[in-house]
Amino acid sequence: MNINSSDINQNRERKIWLRNYFFSILFHLILFVILIYFLDLASDTSRINSVIFSLDSKEYQPENSFSEKESNPKDIDEIPDPSDVKADEIRTVSFTDIKADTTNLEQLYTEPTLNVKINYPRGWTFIDQKKNKKLEGVTFWLNDGSVNPPPYLHLEVVDRDYFIEKRFKYKTDFNKYIAYYNDPEELQGYFTQIIYLRTNDDEDFRLKLMIKGQSEFELFKPKFWAILKSFDFGNSIF
Numbered sequence: 001m002n003i004n005s006s007d008i009n010q011n012r013e014r015k016i017w018l019r020n021y022f023f024s025i026l027f028h029l030i031l032f033v034i035l036i037y038f039l040d041l042a043s044d045t046s047r048i049n050s051v052i053f054s055l056d057s058k059e060y061q062p063e064n065s066f067s068e069k070e071s072n073p074k075d076i077d078e079i080p081d082p083s084d085v086k087a088d089e090i091r092t093v094s095f096t097d098i099k100a101d102t103t104n105l106e107q108l109y110t111e112p113t114l115n116v117k118i119n120y121p122r123g124w125t126f127i128d129q130k131k132n133k134k135l136e137g138v139t140f141w142l143n144d145g146s147v148n149p150p151p152y153l154h155l156e157v158v159d160r161d162y163f164i165e166k167r168f169k170y171k172t173d174f175n176k177y178i179a180y181y182n183d184p185e186e187l188q189g190y191f192t193q194i195i196y197l198r199t200n201d202d203e204d205f206r207l208k209l210m211i212k213g214q215s216e217f218e219l220f221k222p223k224f225w226a227i228l229k230s231f232d233f234g235n236s237i238f
Contacts, residue, residue, distance in 0.1 A: 090165065090180070093172045100229055101222035111135050114203065118155065119230035121223060151211035151220060153227065158196075160204040168196065177205075179228065184217065191217035193224065201234050 105119040109126055113134045120126065120140045128138035134157075141152035168180035180196040190212050197205040209224050211217045 090168055090171050093170050095172050095174070095225075095229065098172070098225050099222045100225040102226045102230075103223070105223070105226055105230065109138060109140070111138070114157070115232075115234055116155070117230075117232040119227060120153065121227075147216075149212055151209070151216070153224075154208045154210075155231075156206045156208070158204050158206050160199070160202070163196070163198060163204060174229070176200075176232065176234070186214070189213065193217075193221070195228060197231070199233070203233075205231070205233070207231070 102119075104122040106122055107120050107124065109118050109120055109128075110116070111128060113130070116135060116138075121142070123142060123144040123146075124140050125143045126138055126140045129136045137154060137156040139152060139154045142150040165180065167182075169182045170180070172179045172181075177197045177199045180198060181194065184191050184193045186192075190210055191214060193209045195207045197207065199205070207228055209220070211220055
C-alpha cells in the first residue's frame with residue numbers, strides 16, 4: 001500500500017515538473033517572438049527615418065549645388081581681367097626713379113677670380129670667402145664702433161640655375177645685369193633688403209643689406225642703391 005502511494009506521488013511530481021517545464025518553454029518562446037517583433041519594428045522605423053533624413057538632405061542640397069554649378073564654370077572658364085594679370089606681373093622700376101647717394105663711397109673692393117668690383121662706405125671693412133680658389137662671397141660692415149650692432153652688406157655668388165623670376169615683385173635694369181627684389185622685410189627690429197642680380201654670365205649674384213631700426217634703414221637705403229649701382233663683374237669690352 002505504501003509502495004503504490006509512493007509511485008503515485010512520483011508520477012504526480014513528474015507530471016507537475018513536465019507541465020512546468022512545458023509552460024516555461026512556452027513562456028520563453030512567447031517572449032522570444034515578442035522580442036523579434038519589436039526588434040523588427042524598430043529596424044523598420046530606423047530605416048524609414050534614415051530615408052526621410054536622406055530625402056531631407058537631398059532636398060536641401062540642390063540649392064547649394066545649383067549655385068555651385070553656376071559659380072564653378074564661371075571661375076574656371078572666365079577670362080581673367082587684364083588688370084588682375086598686370087597686378088601679378090613684375091613691376092619695372094627705372095633707376096632714375098630711385099634715390100641714390102654716392103657720398104663717402106670712396107673705398108673700392110676688387111677681386112680677381114670673377115673680376116668683381118664694388119664701392120663701399122668709408123669706415124667700413126670687409127672679409128671675403130673663396131671656394132676652390134674662386135670667390136664665394138664678401139661681407140662688409142661698419143667697424144668704427146659708432147653703431148651697435150653695426151649694419152652689414154653681404155655679396156654672394158649664387159647658382160643661376162635656381163633663379164625663379166616670379167618670386168620677385170620689382171626689377172631694375174642695369175648695364176650688365178637685372179636687379180630683382182621685393183619689399184624690405186622686418187624681423188625683431190632688423191630690416192633686410194635682398195637684391196638678386198641676374199647676369200648673362202656663368203654666375204649670378206645676391207646683395208643683402210641688414211640693419212637695425214627702421215629710421216636707420218631708411219637713412220642708409222639711398223647709399224645702398226648707390227653701392228648696388230657701383231657693382232661690376234667680368235671682363236669689360238672697353
